[in-house]
Amino acid sequence: MLIHFRPALILLLLFTIVTGVVYPLAITGVAQVALPAQANGSMIEQDGRIVGSSLIGQSFASPRYFHGRPSAAGQNGYDASSSSGSNLGPTSKALAERIKSDVEKAKAENGLSGPVPADLVTASGSGLDPGVSPASAHAQISRVARERSLPEADVRALVDHSIQPRLLGLIGEPRVNVLALNMALDAMK
Amino acid sequence: MTFNGWMQIALFCAIVLALARPLGGFLTRVYAGERTFLHPVLAPVERGFYLLAGVRCEAEQGWRSYAVAMLAFNLLGFLLVYGALRLQGALPLNPQGFAGVTPDLALNTAVSFVTNTNWQSYGGEATMSYGSQMWALTVQNFLSAATGMALAVALIRGFARRSAKEIGNFWTDLTRSILYVLLPLCVVLALVYVAMGVPQTLQPYVTAKTLEGADQTIALGPVASQLAIKMLGTNGGGFFNANSAHPFENPSALANLVQMVSIFAVGAALTNVFGRMVGDERQGWAILGAMGALFLAGVAMVYWAEAGANPIHAALGLDPAGGNMEGKEVRFGIALSALFAVITTAASCGAVIAMHDSFSAIGGMIPMVNMQLGEVIVGGVGAGLYGVLLFAIVAVFVAGLMVGRTPEYVGKKIEGREVKLTMLALLCSPAATLLALGVASVSPLGLAGLQESGPHGFSEMLYATTSAAANNGSAFAGLTANSPFWNVLLAAGMMIGRFALIVPMLAVAGSLAAKGKVPPSAGTFPTYGTLFVGLLGGVILIVGGLTYFPALTLGPVADAFATAAGTTY
Numbered sequence: 001m002l003i004h005f006r007p008a009l010i011l012l013l014l015f016t017i018v019t020g021v022v023y024p025l026a027i028t029g030v031a032q033v034a035l036p037a038q039a040n041g042s043m044i045e046q047d048g049r050i051v052g053s054s055l056i057g058q059s060f061a062s063p064r065y066f067h068g069r070p071s072a073a074g075q076n077g078y079d080a081s082s083s084s085g086s087n088l089g090p091t092s093k094a095l096a097e098r099i100k101s102d103v104e105k106a107k108a109e110n111g112l113s114g115p116v117p118a119d120l121v122t123a124s125g126s127g128l129d130p131g132v133s134p135a136s137a138h139a140q141i142s143r144v145a146r147e148r149s150l151p152e153a154d155v156r157a158l159v160d161h162s163i164q165p166r167l168l169g170l171i172g173e174p175r176v177n178v179l180a181l182n183m184a185l186d187a188m189k
Numbered sequence: 190m191t192f193n194g195w196m197q198i199a200l201f202c203a204i205v206l207a208l209a210r211p212l213g214g215f216l217t218r219v220y221a222g223e224r225t226f227l228h229p230v231l232a233p234v235e236r237g238f239y240l241l242a243g244v245r246c247e248a249e250q251g252w253r254s255y256a257v258a259m260l261a262f263n264l265l266g267f268l269l270v271y272g273a274l275r276l277q278g279a280l281p282l283n284p285q286g287f288a289g290v291t292p293d294l295a296l297n298t299a300v301s302f303v304t305n306t307n308w309q310s311y312g313g314e315a316t317m318s319y320g321s322q323m324w325a326l327t328v329q330n331f332l333s334a335a336t337g338m339a340l341a342v343a344l345i346r347g348f349a350r351r352s353a354k355e356i357g358n359f360w361t362d363l364t365r366s367i368l369y370v371l372l373p374l375c376v377v378l379a380l381v382y383v384a385m386g387v388p389q390t391l392q393p394y395v396t397a398k399t400l401e402g403a404d405q406t407i408a409l410g411p412v413a414s415q416l417a418i419k420m421l422g423t424n425g426g427g428f429f430n431a432n433s434a435h436p437f438e439n440p441s442a443l444a445n446l447v448q449m450v451s452i453f454a455v456g457a458a459l460t461n462v463f464g465r466m467v468g469d470e471r472q473g474w475a476i477l478g479a480m481g482a483l484f485l486a487g488v489a490m491v492y493w494a495e496a497g498a499n500p501i502h503a504a505l506g507l508d509p510a511g512g513n514m515e516g517k518e519v520r521f522g523i524a525l526s527a528l529f530a531v532i533t534t535a536a537s538c539g540a541v542i543a544m545h546d547s548f549s550a551i552g553g554m555i556p557m558v559n560m561q562l563g564e565v566i567v568g569g570v571g572a573g574l575y576g577v578l579l580f581a582i583v584a585v586f587v588a589g590l591m592v593g594r595t596p597e598y599v600g601k602k603i604e605g606r607e608v609k610l611t612m613l614a615l616l617c618s619p620a621a622t623l624l625a626l627g628v629a630s631v632s633p634l635g636l637a638g639l640q641e642s643g644p645h646g647f648s649e650m651l652y653a654t655t656s657a658a659a660n661n662g663s664a665f666a667g668l669t670a671n672s673p674f675w676n677v678l679l680a681a682g683m684m685i686g687r688f689a690l691i692v693p694m695l696a697v698a699g700s701l702a703a704k705g706k707v708p709p710s711a712g713t714f715p716t717y718g719t720l721f722v723g724l725l726g727g728v729i730l731i732v733g734g735l736t737y738f739p740a741l742t743l744g745p746v747a748d749a750f751a752t753a754a755g756t757t758y
Contacts, residue, residue: 004254004258004261007258007262008264008265009265010243011238012265012332015331015332015367016324018367019332020328021324023327023376024411024414024415027376027383027411027413030380031380035380035383038386039388040392041388041390041407041409042386042440043395049398050395050396050398051398052397052399052400052405053397053436055386055436055440056407056437057436058399058401058403062401065401069519073431078405080407081314081315081394081406082312082314083312083314083434084430084431085515085516085547085666086547087547087665089546089640089748090499090513090549090550090748090752091645091758096505107506114508115506115507115508115509117508118498118509118510118511118513118514121507122513122514122516124518124519125434125518125542125543126429126434126518127431128435129519130436131520133511135511166442167443170193170196170197171442172443172521172525173442173519173521175520182400183400186400
């Protein structure tokens with residue numbers, strides 16, 4: 001055991017320096033010089049202040065905005081310093097009750113008659129999902145157009161323009177970035 | 190299930206298969222000490238390390254010495270992580286001013302990262318300073334992965350050598366794993382991740398003013414450098430609480446593809462290393478074939494289960510065509526979330542892009558079964574290969590019993606000593622899982638952590654003890670595991686699941702190395718054909734799976750019936 005002590009201790013210290021200090025600091029240095037926007041969280045500035053990150057969802061409650069998904073991050077949702085899913089299971093009564101109330105709310109505010117798109121009434125894994133499915137965005141068009149007194153066709157065109165397709169038509173799922181869509185909406189008037 | 194979903198799954202499999210042989214060739218050269226294209230730069234560093242540490246790289250070790258060196262190294266690593274976490278409040282790179290970690294959580298976390306489990310009883314962005322993430326956690330991501338790779342190579346040498354006393358040198362196997370394999374790949378991957386949007390900064394968290402005028406504090410950090418090794422080393426411990434579901438830890442489907450491939454790359458390549466070192470690459474492909482068959486069966490079941498809607502939710506007016514989206518991200522959708530869940534539990538990674546606790550009963554059961562099979566479907570880097578080779582020993586033993594001949598595997602006679610040690614190694618993880626589950630089930634302290642009642646609550650406990658003893662680290666995260674009871678119980682499970690398997694495994698390696706090679710004869714059972722692939726897959730399912738059948742019946746199976754009946758708890 002003792003003859004192994006010296007190599008164990010020295011290699012542990014050397015690798016701690018190499019992989020725990022030099023490696024992350026070197027990556028940080030290169031990233032900050034070569035890719036500063038991404039390395040600092042892809043923040044979006046508007047009029048000189050940060051309104052959010054293009055990768056991180058935020059809470060939208062006003063009927064004038066497109067809404068994202070329910071969020072279990074933090075106390076009030078979309079807390080980007082406390083990411084979390086609901087972790088509620090398939091037979092959870094709490095989950096069934098939450099979905100019931102979200103379905104009723106989505107139907108009432110958007111005037112929907114049929115079933116509600118699944119992602120619009122389910123919480124994401126991170127609680128910070130920046131996207132909704134194209135179906136969820138489409139379901140909200142008439143409400144947003146009405147609230148903003150905009151022609152529905154214009155809002156629909158904006159939504160369709162905002163759909164990010166699968167990469168090469170193959171990888172990932174089509175989606176709409178809710179923050180980007182709402183910023184484009186604000187810029188429309 | 191959609192055509193596109195299956196095409197994405199096929200694309201992933203094709204990339205992993207295409208990488209296995211070239212990477213396997215590279216790894217074989219590295220562990221043999223031969224020159225590679227990295228040697229002009231890194232060979233002086235390697236020699237310098239040996240000089241400082243007093244390691245003579247040509248001096249090889251027998252299995253006992255190899256085991257003691259590995260244990261000493263891991264013990265010191267544990268102490269370093271424990272100390273660094275306890276003293277976090279006094280150490281630098283702590284812009285959020287987090288306090289030192291509590292003793293039970295520091296114990297659990299140190300064991301967790303040293304054993305390559307990366308079970309996390311904490312939420313990263315609310316507990317760990319940037320410094321702790323770097324010099325405590327990232328370091329162990331490298332070291333525990335390199336330990337696993339070294340051990341796998343030691344076992345392969347047991348099969349490959351004839352009449353030898355030594356199985357290699359732990360210090361050189363460890364050092365080479367990091368310097369020539371993990372670190373160079375991580376440098377490239379980390380920068381690729383930054384380019385795709387993963388943050389890499391030491392600045393404090395940023396507070397944004399949202400469009401609706403609220404404050405949103407956005408956690409940041411040196412994420413990319415940790416993410417690269419978290420995946421490549423099948424560690425799986427997230428920088429953030431939501432792990433790779435967090436948009437900063439997995440910004441796009443392309444980043445997700447790179448992450449999925451990194452989880453399997455080294456493990457799949459090691460099957461090829463095995464084939465090359467025993468002198469017949471077909472032996473490696475047969476093992477990868479058995480892994481692949483079990484993997485695809487798992488993917489199909491989870492994808493099918495998650496693509497269907499929960500009837501309880503569909504009855505409330507949720508569109509069933511969208512599948513089970515609770516706990517999943519829109520940019521990944523159903524197919525990728527299902528695929529990732531199987532990858533992360535087949536390998537002993539434990540990273541998640543969707544919350545397994547919110548999967549359907551069957552969709553959540555398959556990840557559990559993957560872990561319970563011993564994580565030998567590709568498996569953790571190194572750990573998967575030495576695990577599956579133990580199952581291969583059992584498989585040829587069973588075949589030998591059927592025809593009444595002494596079993597052989599890649600030219601080695603498998604005798605009583607090896608089979609006993611193999612069974613000892615294979616049974617320690619189920620014992621740790623089920624004993625811990627039993628203790629938790631009858632303890633008020635155990636039950637206090639449950640979020641769910643009914644069968645799903647039992648599943649949360651079963652998943653936790655399985656994940657710990659299998660060194661996976663993913664969770665049914667509704668369980669609140671940050672209590673002294675769960676922290677200590679799961680730490681014990683992780684220790685047993687790692688080291689109680691490794692020591693008898695190294696004894697098998699030593700025992701095999703000492704044997705001569707038996708030339709193949711007409712009576713030798715060929716271990717590269719489809720018959721062996723089927724036998725190996727069957728043995729893994731029977732030995733690994735049946736052990737847990739009663740527990741699975743009480744948890745996910747009962748949960749599936751409850752879902753179908755519309756019962757909620």
